Amino acid sequence: MIKLSQACLGPEEEAAVVNVLRHDGYLGMGKETIAFEKELETFLKDASSGSVSLCCCHTGTAALHLATQALGIGPGDEVLIPSMTYIASFQAVSATGAKAVAVDIDPNSGAIDLSSAKSLMTSKTKAIMPVLYAGSMHMANDVYAFAKDNGLYVIEDAAHGFGQPFSFHDHVVTCISFDSIKNITCGEGGVVFSKNTRIVEKIKDLRLLGVEKDSDQRAKGGRSWDFDVKEQGWRYHMSNINAAIGRAQLKKIHLFLKRRTYIVSRYLNEISHPMIQMLAIDWRAPHIFPMLFLGNRDKFRQDLLKEGIETGAHYKANHLLSFYRTPYDLKGAEFFSEHVVSLPLHVNLTDEDVSTVIATVQKMCLN
Ligand SMILES: Cc1ncc(COP(=O)(O)O)c(C=O)c1O
Missing domain, CATH: 3.90.1150.10 (Aspartate Aminotransferase, domain 1)
Known part of the structure; x- marks a missing residue:
């Protein structure tokens, strides 16, 4: 059988996992995750221009959910989403309590149809979630401009698009999936990035149950003990095992x-x-x-x-x-x-x- 999709794994990924199991002694989020984040930051900067902040999560869906929440979107708000996407885009939005508003697509490309998006906008619309269908960025600049003109955030579902030369903007938060069949895999994983450091810092707290600055502590090899929590967070961080696989894959x-x-x-x-x-x-x-x-x-x-x-x-x-x-x-x-x-x-x-x-x-x- 010729399979539709499959991960490409070798001795490098095996060695990376064994290294975490045998030598690191800590399987949760720690130094492998932090190292993967630094390597991703360098990779994204090299492929694009300008600076970017980022944060790894345990899935692409988690990245989309956290991005939506961190932008202050919730009950009573609406997000425009092309109907032609994986169910994860819709579920990430409805998980915040906001309404996922299905928008039409251009049947020649699978990308969001901005005239349909315009016609479905209301005073409750807070963001648009374009999907890089098959990894294509051909609509990206048009969507960024549409969002700017209409005072919306862009939560870019780039689950398919790792490897594209992204550009970074304050009103755009991009989410990528590293699930088992994506352009690179962590087993399961995702990353969210933006030029908007404030939003990414918020996402870093939200991914660790809302515990303030716990990501900073884990980067130093510890964790927070005396902390405050100001809003609902989630257990959405990336483990050292997943990050180790991702680091081996990123090299390829x-x-x-x-x-x-x-x-x-x-x-x-x-x-x-x-x-x-x-x-x-x-x-x-x-x-x-x-x-x-x-x-x-x-x-x-x-x-x-x-x-x-x-x-x-x-x-x-x-x-x-x-x-x-x-x-x-x-x-x-x-x-x-x-x-x-x-x-x-x-x-x-x-x-x-x-x-x-x-x-x-x-x-x-x-x-
Ligand atoms: C378009 C799209 N969005 C979001 C996701 C969710 O990513 P994950 O499976 O890492 O949660 C996927 C995964 O296949 C996807 O294809």
Whole structure:
């Protein structure tokens, strides 16, 4: 079976975990997490320009939840979210008590449709949560400008986008996932970053049950004993074991991105059929390879599975789920949700696997 996605792990990750187990003696959040944060900061600064503050969390969902809470968003507030995303984006917002408002997408790219966002804005809207669908940043500057013009924060769901050259802004807080199949993995993990140091400092407290400055104490090898807590926090920090895996993976990110972009370029160049529509997005740091199949998508996926090729359908539109059901239609997201198919994309795919996927897709289009 050619798998849809998979982590690429080697002896480096194994050694990193064993090192924490045998030599560090502390598995929770400590020096590995702090070292990973420093390395991520350097990596992000090198890839972009300007300064950034950041904070690791135990999942990307936790990063989104903390970012939303730290911006003061809660009951009575609304956040605009493209319906075409993983359920985590919606759940992170509703976990704060705020309303997740489903917005339409551009069916040519899967990215948020800003005219739909504008039409769904109310006096309660506090933020917009764009999703870097498949890792694409092609809409990022437009969204930052839209938010600035409308007095909104941007909580950027960049779960798919690690490896992109981010730019840093005071009104933008970016959240990344390091789950088991992302561009790099920690096993489970996430990071939240922003130019806005005040917000990131707040997130650092919130991730440790609201205990003030506990992150600073852990950086010094201790923890806070005499502390105050001023609001609801969460047990959302990253452990030394997860951080150790992430540190080993971070060293390989350039190799990983090279391989991922190579596989994508082969799909884009070698698959061609009137039933298939490729997405008009930026493929610099791709996490998945979605495309639209204009016929019976479910049958197409079944046919590929019978030939030993696992595919995905990223995603079912969130406004169609019972919990987030909207009284209005979102035509772009509904069309996309019905026709999207994701082909295998991960670093372990061989050239032969890629050729097999391409040939089988071409053959199945004729079925
Ligand atoms: C678009 C999107 N947002 C958020 C998340 C949540 O990340 P995590 O699984 O690390 O909680 C994911 C994870 O797959 C995702 O794809």
